[in-house]
Amino acid sequence: xxxxxxxxxxxxxxxxxxxxxxxxxxxxxxxxxxxxxxxxxxxxxxxxxxxxxxxxxxxxxxxxxxxxxxxxxxxxxxxxxxxxxxxxxxxxxxxxxxxxxxxxxxxxxxxxxxxxxxxxxxxxxxxxxxxxxxxxxxxxxxxxxxxxxxxxxxxxxxxxxxxxxxxxxxxxxxxxxx
Amino acid sequence: xxxxxxxxxxxxxxxxxxxxxxxxxxxxxxxxxxxxxxxxxxxxxxxxxxxxxxxxxxxxxxxxxxxxxxxxxxxxxxxxxxxxxxxxxxxxxxxxxxxxxxxxxxxxxxxxxxxxxxxxxxxxxxxxxxxxxxxxxxxxxxxxxxxxxxxxxxxxxxxxxxxxxxxxxxxxxxxxxx
Numbered sequence: 001x002x003x004x005x006x007x008x009x010x011x012x013x014x015x016x017x018x019x020x021x022x023x024x025x026x027x028x029x030x031x032x033x034x035x036x037x038x039x040x041x042x043x044x045x046x047x048x049x050x051x052x053x054x055x056x057x058x059x060x061x062x063x064x065x066x067x068x069x070x071x072x073x074x075x076x077x078x079x080x081x082x083x084x085x086x087x088x089x090x091x092x093x094x095x096x097x098x099x100x101x102x103x104x105x106x107x108x109x110x111x112x113x114x115x116x117x118x119x120x121x122x123x124x125x126x127x128x129x130x131x132x133x134x135x136x137x138x139x140x141x142x143x144x145x146x147x148x149x150x151x152x153x154x155x156x157x158x159x160x161x162x163x164x165x166x167x168x169x170x171x172x173x174x175x176x177x178x
Numbered sequence: 179x180x181x182x183x184x185x186x187x188x189x190x191x192x193x194x195x196x197x198x199x200x201x202x203x204x205x206x207x208x209x210x211x212x213x214x215x216x217x218x219x220x221x222x223x224x225x226x227x228x229x230x231x232x233x234x235x236x237x238x239x240x241x242x243x244x245x246x247x248x249x250x251x252x253x254x255x256x257x258x259x260x261x262x263x264x265x266x267x268x269x270x271x272x273x274x275x276x277x278x279x280x281x282x283x284x285x286x287x288x289x290x291x292x293x294x295x296x297x298x299x300x301x302x303x304x305x306x307x308x309x310x311x312x313x314x315x316x317x318x319x320x321x322x323x324x325x326x327x328x329x330x331x332x333x334x335x336x337x338x339x340x341x342x343x344x345x346x347x348x349x350x351x352x353x354x355x356x
Contacts, residue, residue: 087265
């Protein structure tokens with residue numbers, strides 16, 4: 001399963017592609033940041049971001065997209081452009097039929113560090129370790145995008161393990177009742 | 179000059195098309211509302227809104243788009259979906275090369291009612307009168323979209339009259355100085 005994580009933003013939009021299976025093992029595929037100049041009009045920036053995102057989707061063909069859920073009450077100044085970037089991501093994903101899952105910052109932090117209140121450097125440090133990277137991904141938006149993808153893969157893997165366990169238990173009960 | 183006004187929203191997105199020239203005379207071309215069900219996932223709603231908006235652009239071929247500028251501090255609950263709808267509008271407009279101008283709610287209200295603090299019913303009443311409509315456009319989002327288009331046309335007409343006046347004055351000064 002290949003997941004593309006998006007830390008939405010117009011000035012910097014973090015993108016990270018991670019692959020994983022049914023366990024906790026995950027592999028880095030690619031990571032980067034799309035930047036658009038704040039001096040440009042917003043419509044230009046949105047089209048540029050969408051074009052760049054489409055290139056990532058073409059190249060890496062992810063099966064799922066993990067997008068950070070933005071809340072209106074945090075960081076009021078940047079919330080509008082973040083919401084714009086989220087909309088661009090959702091549009092492109094939906095047009096390709098790729099499922100988009102929103103993950104809250106708290107659940108992403110909790111997934112990779114064990115604490116929903118972890119600071120950014122701790123998230124970056126854990127992402128670097130989990131993906132066995134020789135250097136920390138920069139900027140923080142890139143690390144956040146990878147954390148989103150890891151969070152998504154691990155949630156899916158955990159759900160699969162639970163489903164497997166339930167099936168095994170059902171089979172055992174059936175065998176016992178025969 | 180034909181202007182398409184957009185009062186952005188996902189549950190209800192007001193769209194109004196108005197035509198005007200160099201004066202204050204403006205004509206209604208079309209008005210409507212695109213609705214998307216809140217029960218649907220956001221990516222679906224964004225694609226539906228964009229498809230509908232594209233139909234309006236195909237059909238009415240506006241030369242400019244007037245979009246309401248959303249502020250993060252008003253109505254926190256709906257600001258995210260409003261920002262999403264704005265992004266959809268800006269993307270579609272930019273891809274067609276149609277200029278998008280953002281107008282604040284205050285400047286739109288001031289343009290049509292004379293007061294930046296006018297209430298919604300007053301805006302609707304003035305839009306109905308200005309466009310000589312037999313009945314008030316409903317819902318309020320549709321009236322707001324028309325108000326946006328009128329505001330845009332009148333600002334442009336005023337700018338044109340100022341430019342005309344400046345040119346006339348320059349020509350007069352040239353003639354006098356000869």
